[in-house]
Amino acid sequence: MLDRVAKRKDSAGMQPNASLDKASFWVRFARQWDYQLMILPAILFLLIFSYGPMWGVLMSFQEFNLFKGFWESEWVGFRHFEMFFESPEFWRIMRNTFVISILKLAIGFPAPIILALMLNEIGGVLFKRFVQTITYIPHFISWVVISGFVFSMFAVDDGAVNNLLLAIGLIDTPINWMSSPNYFWTILVGTNVWKEIGFGSIVYLAAIVGIDPSLYEAAAIDGASRWKQIFTITLPGIAPVIIIFLILGVGNVLNAGFEDIMMLTRNLNNGIVMSVADVLDTYVYQMGIMNQRYSYATAAGLFKSLLSIVLLVGANAIARKLGRESLW
Amino acid sequence: MKLSLTDKALRGTIYALLTILAFITFYPFWNSLVISFNSGSDTALGGITFWPRDFTLQNYEIVFKDKQIFNAYFITILRTVFGTALSMFFTALFAYGLSKKGILLKKFYTLFAIFTMFFNGGLIPYFIIVYSLNLYNTFFFLILHGMVSVYNMIIFRTFFTQLPDGIEESARIDGCSNFGVFFRIVLPVSGPVLATLGLFTAVFLWNDWFIPAVFINDQNLVPLQTLLVQIINAGTTANLLNNLNSYAQSAVSQTVTVKALQMATMMVATLPILMVYPFLQRYFVKGVLIGSLKE
Secondary structure (H helix, E strand, O other): OHHHHHHHHHHOOOOOOHHHHHOOHHHHHHHOHHHHHHHHHHHHHHHHHHHHHHHHHHHHHEEOOOOOOOOOOEEOOOHHHHHHHHOOOHHHHHHHHHHHHHHHHHHHOHHHHHHHHHHHHOOOHHHHHHHHHHHHHHHHOOHHHHHHHHHHHOOOOOOHHHHHHHHOOOOOOOOOHHHOHHHHHHHHHHHHHHHHHHHHHHHHHHHHHOOOHHHHHHHHHOOOOHHHHHHHHHHHHHHHHHHHHHHHHHHOOOOOOOHHHHHHOOOOOOOOOHHHHOOHHHHHHHHHHHOOOHHHHHHHHHHHHHHHHHHHHHHHHHHHHOOOOOOO | OOOOHHHHHHHHHHHHHHHHHHHHHHHHHHHHHHHHOEOHHHHOOOOOOOOOOOEOOHHHHHHHHOHHHHHHHHHHHHHHHHHHHHHHHHHHHHHHHHHOOOOOOHHHHHHHHHHHHHOOOOHHHHHHHHHHOOOOOOHHHHHHOOOOOHHHHHHHHHHHHHOOHHHHHHHHHOOOOHHHHHHHHHHHHOHHHHHHHHHHHHHHHHHOOHHHHHHOOOHHHOOHHHHHHHHHHHOOHHHHHHHOOHHHHHHOOOOOOHHHHHHHHHHHHHHHHHHHHHHHHHHHHHHHHHHHHOO
């Protein structure tokens, strides 16, 4: 019986011993065939659906033809990259991508921190829980439905926003919010903050809970007001979490958003706002899926990936130089 | 502890701001719900805010009797159930294999998986691969997409390595194979992790409109959110009715408008999430926290 147990342990590769180490790779591999079999499907999946497309980016150097396939399509070098850089849309797309994501970072990043700080100041458990429950919800609602809300709230005819502004006398005639390039960035960023502020605050609230309560007691004895304690205790206490998320945010700067822009421009069909709305990701979709210019869209996508890596590494390097937290 | 005057002012401001925030978060949901229960022609007159003025169930009647919407709902449910099950199963299996000591090529497998979190080929090459594997326009692809989540795998693996060896050992002594141990011992004790990660996967699948919009062409395989995109973007009643079946076409009269139908469909697509959310809120919160511990 004991013998059998020992053997099973060996076959499971749990206790490597001297005699096993001498066994050839394939013998050892065969002994743990069942664990290897558990790993196999996932590895195959990643090989096909993650690594496949990584090799697939080579088609940006081709004139890819869906019917000829990858092996038969003609190689054209950097032609698509040149076309992309010289296209009239290039600078507009770069501007939109950077402006939208920097706005999202500048407003969407501090918003959940401020909410967490505010929730932390509340004495009543019930009200706190009420606000948390309500503000977490939009995170779980699809952008499709959210855009339905936005179009309804900002409608020219009888939209809540226009009605409110008319009622308090700030405007005389309803504004066509959704069809004006002037308001698009504000609405886009505002909706994002609205959707994610509650859910984003969870991490910071958890970090605040971890702060040593005796610090607050000591500060209170020294006569520091609650307002002052926010800046001297709470914020420094959650600074490591803030910095990590900021690095991730900066590395993400080229992901200006996709679903939100798709939905708030009615699948890129709202021509009036497209001049301020198209970003790298929507451009790749538009060129590749809608216009079927596969190689050209892949080139634009590859350009974006490379730039993202540079930004993430750069953000991490800066954080390291400052001597604070870093991702690696 | 007595509060100073400035502290009282601070607290008062915070209460006011949070009340406003809660209101502007809640209002769009409530207003849309109200409009979905109000007759369309009456809504068009304006002024519907907190309560229906001309209550009707007609909008929902059309939504539920429409074959297209019903079918899309069915597709969404199938995709959510099977997609979540498939993803949880293969991701947990992967993580369990990797959690064992002495697994050959373990380092390679781990790097192989983590690399995909930072680099990907992008949408178009993915589309081409899916297309060349003849998975374009298949329901199978809708559940296959996202079968392995490396992020979830890491969370599972951390959980599995912390499991005590004892229970697994005793099962092996009783003659259980390694697969048997996984199914009979490991999966049952992973309940909370499975629930949390499964919930996030299910919400993603329920809400996803984009993958079907790109990879599905057949209107019979379109899930609810993707159909909703078509309905919301339809703009005109004529366009909308093209997407719906004859029942809706005959039922739409003066009283039902595009907006009323949009709102009713939006509510039908959202209510399941809103209904389970209060009961599962703590799992949602836990999900964020186990995810961020890793960082």
